[in-house]
Amino acid sequence: MVSTVIHQLAEARMLDYDVPVSFYWPEFAAHGKESITVRDVLTHQAGIPQMPRGVTPEMVCDWDFMIKAIEKLKPLWTPKTKTGYHALTQGWILGEVARQVDGRSLAQIVQEEICMPLGMTDLYFGIPKEMESRIARIGSEFLMGDAFSEGHLINQVIPKGMEPGSEFWNRSDIRQASIPGAGAIVSARALARHYAALCGEGVDGLRLLPPERTRIAATLQTEEPDVVMFDSPVRKGLGYWLGGPLSPMGDYVGVFGHEGSGGSIGFADPENRFALALTKNKLTWGPGDEATDRRVIRAVRESLSISGKNT
Incomplete structure (x- = not known):
């Protein structure tokens, strides 16, 4: 969903994939990140998949805190030389690029440029408080942090306590926060409608991106x-x-x-x-x-x- 927003902004000539992130967000350049481009982030080659150390649920809910914390990160590898799933950090990085070039928050862009045109009322990056009762609780019998060695990179990317299926994702404050790497709350129908609007005749004649941009x-x-x-x-x-x-x-x-x-x-x-x-x-x-x-x-x-x- 965040990628779709980035491609909409590229189509509007508000950003370029091969321009450094720091051109749009100057503070991002700190600690060796000045050469990282929007394309590097989209392709998980930026080298900063790791979450900031010691983040708490309250910190994760604070957009400005997470942006400042990501500015302080150092690449784990030379950008462009490897690809590694930026499971959570990619969302904040691209979301902040979108905010810097557009002026609206990512959550607002998604509502106004994707949900409203497609008539969708069940897709959010941060649900309204009054919708809490509609949201299914998630769970799992297997948490990734229990299966891999302490030194495995995935434990830096998805810290223990934030694993998929953990109680972290059932917290009201987490549900109501914009966490774009993993925190979209959406129905299957709305998610499919988003993808349908990226190809063919779109949905009810509406496409989110023109064919060449989708290609x-x-x-x-x-x-x-x-x-x-x-x-x-x-x-x-x-x-x-x-x-x-x-x-x-x-x-x-x-x-x-x-x-x-x-x-x-x-x-x-x-x-x-x-x-x-x-x-x-x-x-x-x-x-x-x-x-x-x-x-x-x-x-x-x-x-x-x-x-x-x-x-």
């Missing part, structure tokens, strides 16, 4: 082993992840979207004029083809006779 956004940028995702060769476009042999989206031409934690997913398949989203509140990590998201996607494709064209 640029969904063009392969890197498929190098992801150093955060256990050296898995994730195929990445500009912000969106692409279909491939290991992707639950399938190994199809032009497919783009993003996997979520524990089996949630949203994606578009432009060649087949098809968009799908699956949201879950019991987060699970199943083996291979037996994972819930893969089984659901496979069943839907088969029922619609849109198996797709293999890459």
Whole structure:
């Protein structure tokens, strides 16, 4: 969703993928980050996937605090030389770039440029307090922090206590905060509608991006082993992840979207004029083809006779 906002701003000529982030946000340049471009952040090659040390839920809810904390981070690798999933930091970095060039908060841009045009009332970066009763609680029988060694990079990227499925994400203050890397609260219908509006005739004749911009956004940028995702060769476009042999989206031409934690997913398949989203509140990590998201996607494709064209 944040990537879609960035591409809308690029289409409006308010930013350029290959311009340093610090051009739009000067303070970002500190501690060796002056060469990091918007493209580097979109492709998880910026080298700053790690969360600031010692962050508390209250700090995570404070946008200005997180921006100042990210300004102080030092790259863990030379930017552009590796790719590693910036699971949480990417959202704040791109969200702050959007705020700097547009003037509105990311949450406001999403509401005014995505939700309102598409008639969606169930997508938020920070829910209104009165909607609390509508939100499903999430949980998991498996927390990542319990499975990996203390020194594994993923424990810096997603600190213990903030793992998908933990009680952290059920807190009212977290739900009401704008946490763009992982904190969107959305229905499956709205998420699919967002992806449908990025391809084909769009939704009710409305497209969020013109065809050429979508093509640029969904063009392969890197498929190098992801150093955060256990050296898995994730195929990445500009912000969106692409279909491939290991992707639950399938190994199809032009497919783009993003996997979520524990089996949630949203994606578009432009060649087949098809968009799908699956949201879950019991987060699970199943083996291979037996994972819930893969089984659901496979069943839907088969029922619609849109198996797709293999890459």
